[in-house]
Structure formats: C-alpha cells, structure tokens
Amino acid sequence: MARKNLVVVGASLAGLRAVEAARNSGFDGSITLVGAEEHLPYDRPPLSKAYLDWNEPGAEPESTTFRTESALREDMNVRLVLGRKATGLDIERKRVLLDGTSLDYDALVLATGARARTFPGSERLRGVHTLRTLDDAVAVRSALDEGARTVVIGAGFIGSEVAAGARKRGLDVTVVEASPTPLARAVGSAMGSACVALHHRNGTDLRCGVGVDAIEGERGVERVGLSDGTAIPADLVVVGIGADPCTEWLEGSGLRLDDGVLCDQHLSAGADGVFAAGDVVRWHNALFDRPMRLEHWTSAAEQGAVAARNAIEPGSAKAYQTVPYFWSDWYDSRIQFVGVPDADEVRIVEGDPVRDERVVALYRRGDRLVGVLTINGQNVIMKYRALIMKRTCWDDANTFAESRARVRAQSR
C-alpha cells in the first residue's frame, strides 16, 4: 500500500532534506514538517564561523535560512508546523503527539537533532550561552560586537571556532578545557594537540586540564572560577561541551534509544514507517560495521534524504553508509577529518604540527586506513576519503601519501 502521509519531526538540515527528497522523488502525498523553533529551517555551520565576523555597524550577517516560506509552503506543498515541540510518539496508532494535539502519519522521519549541553546553574545568567541555534548565535554575536571579554568552556570544535571568531576581532579570549588532551574523542589526543597549537599561535589563552567550578555574577556573568583557584573576568561565556540527542520525547514509545534512536543500516527505527536521520540517529554504518551517531553536516543531509525515501517506499529501502566527514575553520586554517578517529596508530605524513601550517595525518586500525586529518590539506582530504571508502589497506595508503609528497616537492 502506497504511503500517503509523511511527517518529518525536526526542521533543521536533515528534516529539510527529508522533505525535499520526498518531493523530488515524486511523492505526491501530504508532507508535514514540525520544528521546535519558530525559525524556518536554517544552516548551522556558519553560525560559529562567518556569522560571528565583524560587520559594518548596521550591516547584518548573511542569513543562513535555507528556503523561503513560500518555497516550502507553495512550491513544495509542505505544511509547516513551527514553534511546536513533539512530545510523544504512538507507533501503534501511528501518531506524533504535539502539545495538546497530534499528527497522524504513515511515513515518519525523526530528525529532532541534538541539544547543546549547558553548564549547570548558569542557565539564567546573562552573558552565558551555548552555540547551537540561530538565537544563540545572535546573542553571542551581539556580545562580541560590544567587545566582550570572552571565556569559552570546552576546546572542542564549536568552542574553538568561537574563540577564533573573537580573536579575529582582537578580543581577549580564554579557552578552558577540562581534559588535559583536547579533542581526544573527535580526532585522538595526538592530533588534538596539533589542532590546539593553532590557538597558541593566534594568541588565545588555552588552559587544559582545568575544570570550571563556577560561573559567577550578579545579574550577568562577571567571572569564571576555575578548579585551580584562579578566576577569569568575563562578559561573555560560551559553553561548548557537547550535545545530547533529543530523544526524551520518544521515551516509552517502544523505539530503542541508546544515545540516539537506534536504527538499522536502512535508518529504520524498527517500527512500521519510522526512520531517523541527522544528529539523533545511531545507525549501523556497514562501511565500518558498527553503530555510529554523527553530528556532521554531510551525513545529516544525506541521511535526511535516504530516510525520507525509505519511509515512503519501505519496500525498496536503501542502506546508508558513509565515511564520516567534518570540517572546522579556526583562524585562517581549515581542519578537515574523514573516517573514524579510534586508531592503533596515527602517522603524520606531511608537516610538523608545531611549526607548519599544513599537516596531514593518517589513522590506522588493523591493516586498514580508517581516518585522515588535515590542517590546510584541502587538495588531498577527499582523495583519502575515497581511499577509506574503498577500504584501502595501510601500506597502499602510505604509498599514496608518498606519491603526493613527491608531487608536492617537485612543484615547489
């Protein structure tokens, strides 16, 4: 029986791509897009990058809204339900519960994303922000415009991008990182240190292995108290300590939850018609033969499209597998990572992280190339992504690296 009623819960990138993929594949049933925020779907990566840059007074940063309201409502014939949170799911009756009302579906894409973690007790203090939503970015940007002394909690990618944005404006920035080795989970500890060398080079005060005891102030933030007894004066605190998948509303629904909605390789959550995409899904990535939850732009976009097509045509559902990819822009450098970071060995094949602007590092697990990190290595990163996709062995990956190094040496 053909599906006629697609509901997409979550109106960010994955949700938008779900809607677009459904229409582009010729689906002519009804589509409803539910979003917790009032905003039309918007793009997040620029919010911690170009969006924070200084503009002439009165000039607005470039909007990151993906599509106009009329493009969604009229051109794509999508019913928009914005500013409404989903509160529950009934997989027997095939019904999404919103506050006080409900939506029936026969195809459903869960794309509720993740929520930035906050620092306990600081939520009501003026000047303390996470950076995930457009509203967050507007607030952080306006504090930077006022020349805020900035403290960033967490030397992860978001926090580091904010620090870079503040430094670009010439502001004093301190980054406080609880772990002695930043970015260990994202890229491994060796290359984490290589990345944070960029902070040192650009005059950001980075303090690792120091916890935050308290964020203090009367009405607004005034200082950040650290576990080593020192206090840093602050007008703006940006908390970048990770995000958790938004699955609370699915508790008791019968879906399997474990740091995300557990899905098979087709992004199916196990209930009839129910698929998931984006930051909220933990699915079986067959390329690495393991479950993964990613918070990356590329996979969110691709999963949104796959989940929607599978939800409306479950009989011909396609698996989704990928080599994870993310990028992050710090100061004038671009960090790119493909694959997975947990490795038996990390080998730097180009550059010296302390000295050089360009670094290429390969990650080995068993006898296979599983990951590559580059700093300013835009011309090779995707070639390595292709090698990982093809399950290239470690020796061949190193041979490739040597051939690239030869080409580079000759061209100098």
Add this chain to the structure above:
Amino acid sequence: MKIIVDRCKCTGLGICESLAPDVFEVDDNGDLELKSELVPDGQLTDVQDAVAGCPTEALRIEED
C-alpha cells in the same frame, strides 16, 4: 548540461570531489577546479549528488 560554480559561495570543502572525482577537484590552493565543464556521460547522478551535497550551495547544473 553545464556545471556552474558560484565562486563567491564555494569555499573548497571538497564534498563534490568525493562524490564526482572525475568532474571536481580541489587544487593546491584550496580552490575548486572543474575537470569537465559539462556533465560527462553516465555521471549525471554523481554530479546531482555533488550539487545536493554542497554545504554552501555553490553548485548547479544548467540545461543546454
């Protein structure tokens, strides 16, 4: 069919290169190079994926 790159939007992230390596390549300066201005035979799907996969929406395909 012609491939158009909006140079104001492209930042050389390279996702297009990983989806359609015969058509797109990021050069040594980090800029996107078109190895073919036209969609090669049999590669329309790859190029369409690259267009959809571009985080800065810098790519489009123009009908002849």
